[in-house]
Amino acid sequence: MSDSNGPRALLARIRLWLVLFVICLVLSGVTAFPLVTELRLVDEALGSWAAPVAEFLPGLAEWIARVRGGVEAAGEQAPYLLYGTDWLAFAHLVIAAAFYGAYRDPVRNIWVVEFGMIACAGIVPLALICGPIRGIPFWWSVVDMSFGVIGVLPLLHVRRMIKRLEAPAPTSPSIGVPTVR
Template sequence: MNTEEQKLRLHVNIYICTIIVGLAISGLTAFPLETEMAYLVKRSETYPISLKTWLRTVYQAIKTTNLRYPFLSYGTDWLAFAHLMLAVLFIGPLKDPVKNKWVIDFGMICCVAIIPLALIAGNIRQIPIFWQMIDCSFGILGIIPLILCRINIKKIEILEEDYGLCR
């Protein structure tokens, strides 16, 4: 493996680790929603009134639901679990990016699919547009390291092909 390929693989690993960490944080923070919302509401005095009102509404809904119907939070537990399992999925391209480039493609598809889901389901569920935009931003920000990763994987493939021809 030459220096150029080593540099490309390092960049690929950095991009993939960024995605893994992002997915893991997203997953882990989906478990304690009531606690997190209570924290945000307590510190919302400097927030714009629309955001403060939305956070209070969400907190009250989660608190009331957890008191009366705690089993409904099991759905967000599964959401958290899915994020953690998706993070594990990216270990494959971390080990062998060329062989597992399909995971990167899958991740890019997921990032693009976030946008219509957030806009359609957000509208149906009466989620404020500013919150829908926050949700869309996960897809927009997430696709950046994946695109950079995919570009570098393509360069690694070319280097490997060139190396194979030189043998």
């Protein structure tokens, strides 16, 4: 039996996908801490070396400038509002930490992967409901929803692999020994 299809190889692939997912969660979380600086850098880049992007997508450049102005004003006049993005970042990091259980024992902790899938699915109604309430352009809500759609894809793949890992090895009907694949 080739180990490339065996349980160890499957476990290694599951863990690799989980590590990649956690890296993305952590990156998306830590980028919420320096929000004012990030928006300033992106806005300045769109006005200089990334000017072709701003010319091709003027709505994006206008939106980034508007958000930068709002976040800077909030930071100056009501810095406690930015505390909300600190909590957003913290939530990403806590969710990422929960995936350690799935990394350690994917079969027993498949619920973590399923929880992540539910969270990804929840992004869509959140963006569709809260986006218009908060005056977010629809195209930006689509960008937000894409995180849920893109995020659920590796989790679906991981869940399928975990189900394969959890399935008992088929046995030979005549003598009850595992069948070599």
